[in-house]
Amino acid sequence: MIHEADIYVRKKLLPMFKDMDNTMVLSCLQGHMGTAWVDDLENPTTAQIMVGIFVYYAGNPYSKGAEELLHNLPEHIYVIVNSDEWKNAIETVHKEAFEKFQRYKFKKNPEDLKRSHIHAILSNLPEGYRLQKIDSTLAKESSLHEISPDLTSQFDSIDDFINRGIGYAILNEGQVVCGVSSYSIYNQGIEIEVATHPLHRRKGLASIASSALILECLDNGMYPSWDAANLESAKLAQKLGYTLEDSYDTYYIHYKNK
Incomplete structure (x- = not known):
C-alpha cells in the first residue's frame, strides 16, 4: 500500500x-x-x-x-x-x-547570467511586437493558453499564479504570440516555461521574453532555473548565458x- x-x-x-x-x-x-x-x-x-x-x-x-x-x-x-x-x-x-x-x-550559477548581455537581447524586440508582464487580465487571455497551457497550469488558479508566479508575454496585433513564465516555484526561485506560436518563431521572441523574466528574477533574488526538453531549448538557454552541465535520460x- x-x-x-x-x-x-x-x-x-x-x-x-x-x-x-x-x-x-x-x-x-x-x-x-x-x-x-x-x-x-x-x-x-x-x-x-x-x-x-x-x-x-x-x-x-x-x-x-x-x-x-x-x-x-x-x-x-x-x-x-x-x-x-x-x-x-x-x-x-x-x-x-x-x-x-x-x-x-544547466548549472545553477547566477554569475553566468550577465545583466549587460541580457539587457542587450531585451532591446531587440522587432517592430510590431509588444512585451508585457503577465497580469490578471493577460493571464486569462485565450491566446496565451493556446500557446501553452503550462504557462499557468501548475497553479491552483489564475489568482494563485498572479500571487505566487511570474511571467511575460509578447503580443502582436492584440494576440499573445510568445510567453515565458514560472512553470513551478521553489524557495530559491522558479523553473522556466517558454513557448512561441509557430508562425512567430525565428524572430528572437523567446529570448527577449526570457530576458525580461530572468532580469526580474535576478532583481528579486530568485534563481531562474532552466532545464531543456530538447536541443533547441538548450541552444536558447546558452544564448542567454546558461552553462550546460549534462544531458540525462x-x-x-x-x-x-x-
Missing part, C-alpha cells in the same frame, strides 16, 4: 532526493505545489514526487511499494530518476509503454490505468 505524503512526511524525503538537484523536486518537498507518495508514512524507503507532467522517484526500487508507485501514474507523463536501478525498474514495469530521450541540465510513459 502506498500513502500520500503531507508536508511533514515530505521533509523526511529530502535526504532521499538530495542527489537529484531538481527544482521541481524542491517545489514539492518545500510544499509549494505537486504531490508526493511513499511506501510508509513513518519510515519511507521509496518515494514518488509528481509536479505537473513530471514524476520523480528515489529510494529503494526493490521495496514492496516500489512497483505500486511505478503504476501510480496518469496516462501521459515524463519520468526522471538518477540511478540505473530505477531505470531498470521503469523499463521492466513499463516495458512496452515508454520512450527514452535526453533532456539537458528522461522517460515518456504512455501508461493506461487499468
Whole structure:
C-alpha cells in the first residue's frame, strides 16, 4: 500500500532526493505545489514526487511499494530518476509503454547570467511586437493558453499564479504570440516555461521574453532555473548565458490505468 505524503512526511524525503538537484523536486518537498507518495508514512524507503507532467522517484526500487508507485501514474507523463536501478525498474514495469530521450541540465550559477548581455537581447524586440508582464487580465487571455497551457497550469488558479508566479508575454496585433513564465516555484526561485506560436518563431521572441523574466528574477533574488526538453531549448538557454552541465535520460510513459 502506498500513502500520500503531507508536508511533514515530505521533509523526511529530502535526504532521499538530495542527489537529484531538481527544482521541481524542491517545489514539492518545500510544499509549494505537486504531490508526493511513499511506501510508509513513518519510515519511507521509496518515494514518488509528481509536479505537473513530471514524476520523480528515489529510494529503494526493490521495496514492496516500489512497483505500486511505478503504476501510480496518469496516462501521459515524463519520468526522471538518477540511478540505473530505477531505470531498470521503469523499463521492466513499463516495458512496452515508454520512450527514452535526453533532456539537458544547466548549472545553477547566477554569475553566468550577465545583466549587460541580457539587457542587450531585451532591446531587440522587432517592430510590431509588444512585451508585457503577465497580469490578471493577460493571464486569462485565450491566446496565451493556446500557446501553452503550462504557462499557468501548475497553479491552483489564475489568482494563485498572479500571487505566487511570474511571467511575460509578447503580443502582436492584440494576440499573445510568445510567453515565458514560472512553470513551478521553489524557495530559491522558479523553473522556466517558454513557448512561441509557430508562425512567430525565428524572430528572437523567446529570448527577449526570457530576458525580461530572468532580469526580474535576478532583481528579486530568485534563481531562474532552466532545464531543456530538447536541443533547441538548450541552444536558447546558452544564448542567454546558461552553462550546460549534462544531458540525462528522461522517460515518456504512455501508461493506461487499468
